[in-house]
Amino acid sequence: MLLFVAYQLWYTNVLAQRTADGAAGSLRQTWERLPQGDAAPPPAAFEPGQGFAILHIPKLDVKVPVAEGTSKAKVLDRGMVGHYADGALKTAMPSDKQGNFAVAGHRNTHGEPFRFINRLVPGDPIVVETRDAYYTYEMASVLPQTPPTNVSVLEPVPKGSGFTAPGRYITLTTCTPEFTSTYRLIVWGRMVEERPRGQGAPPALAAR
Incomplete structure (x- = not known):
């Protein structure tokens, strides 16, 4: 029993962090191989489990790949965060001119990228x-607790935000609470800047 607990609380984090770091590195290498000023359009859709972005939360020292879909096996348990992209739960992409880019991540175990988002x-x-x-x-508001069935938090203009x-x-x-899946903790933000990659990292990341 003690070995299982150690596996859940520690070793799943080690494995997931290793996988996530590798995925982030692969994404960066792929982007760097593109010709300078390359204007080729991005794929119309990403495959489930395919990484396509990196999420940074500087205050929490979080840098984690974002993959398509919220599958535990293909995305969340691999230490990544997942974009809600399936059926009625499909949400916008960051490049869309309107909409809500919604992602899910583990709070405990498997890399726990969202463990401390309540501190934002x-x-x-x-x-x-x-x-x-x-x-x-910029982080704008938080819903400390809501049932998993409350999908209105993912709407283009999210309820409660x-x-x-x-x-x-x-x-x-x-x-939420930690080490349970009884409820969901929701954090919302509003876009304040879109900066072409060629202009370098934004101020929030430039000093890191």
Whole structure:
């Protein structure tokens, strides 16, 4: 029993972090191989489990790949965060001119990228790095607890966020309380800058 607990609480983090770091490195290498100023359009759709971005939360020292879909086996248990992209839960991409880019991540075990998102406060930066651009959001509001069935938090203008009109938003979702999956903790942000990759990292990342 003690070995199983150690595996769950420690070794799954080691394995997931190794996988996530490798995925982030592969993404960066792929982007760097593109010709300078390459204007080829991104894929119309990504395959389930395919990494396509890197999420940065500077305050929490989080840098984690974002993959398509929220499959535990293909995405979440591999230490990545997953983009809600399936059926009625499909949400926007950062490059969309309106919408809500929503992602899920583990709060405990398997890399636990969202363990401390409850520590974010309004104004804290959240940056999504893609092949073509950096998208900077500012944390705006939090819903400390809601049932997993409350999918209205993923809507283009998410319910409970305080947003009242269409815009460019981000939603982070994870389980709460810690070490359970009874409820969901939701953090929302509003996009404040879109910066082409060729201009370098935004101020939120430049000093890191």
